[in-house]
Amino acid sequence: MIPNIIPGVRRLPEPSRVDRALRALERASLRRTPQRLAIVRAFVDDPSHPTAQMIFDRLRDEMPTMSFATVYNTLASLEQAGACRTLRLDGPAGDGGVRFDPNVDPHDHAVCDRCGAVADVPAPARKEPLPRVEGFRVHAVERILRGACTRCAPG
Numbered sequence: 001m002i003p004n005i006i007p008g009v010r011r012l013p014e015p016s017r018v019d020r021a022l023r024a025l026e027r028a029s030l031r032r033t034p035q036r037l038a039i040v041r042a043f044v045d046d047p048s049h050p051t052a053q054m055i056f057d058r059l060r061d062e063m064p065t066m067s068f069a070t071v072y073n074t075l076a077s078l079e080q081a082g083a084c085r086t087l088r089l090d091g092p093a094g095d096g097g098v099r100f101d102p103n104v105d106p107h108d109h110a111v112c113d114r115c116g117a118v119a120d121v122p123a124p125a126r127k128e129p130l131p132r133v134e135g136f137r138v139h140a141v142e143r144i145l146r147g148a149c150t151r152c153a154p155g
């Protein structure tokens with residue numbers, strides 16, 4: 001279990017997120033199945049930025065016939081439909097460091113270098129214009145704050 005490393009910023013659960021995610025899957029021509037519903041329910045209010053493997057492990061007892069590919073493809077379809085984002089991180093997370101994030105609002109991330117825990121950090125209001133990069137169109141600036149979570153470095 002990944003700890004929520006910044007207790008003050010835990011998001012309030014939004015029941016509508018499940019519906020929004022299921023509609024996104026339907027737009028991607030993925031039928032509502034018990035397995036996909038379980039994946040969506042396990043994921044949409046999870047602030048820990050789980051990997052597909054973490055969601056798979058969590059649902060294995062409940063859905064013994066579900067394949068890892070179903071979990072990964074469902075999460076990937078949610079991302080393509082704009083219902084979640086991915087964060088690619090090096091470190092102990094596994095899955096090539098791909099973490100899935102149900103929070104699509106702009107925000108920064110705090111990442112523990114020791115255990116790989118990831119937490120949302122509200123993005124400060126940025127008044128300065130987006131940086132200009134030659135040959136590249138910038139549409140957002142996101143920061144990754146690196147350090148140690150309270151479990152890895154208590155006090």
Ligand SMILES: [Zn+2]
Nearest residue numbers: 112115149152
């Ligand atoms: Zn940690």
Ligand SMILES: [Zn+2]
Nearest residue numbers: 101103109120
């Ligand atoms: Zn996030």
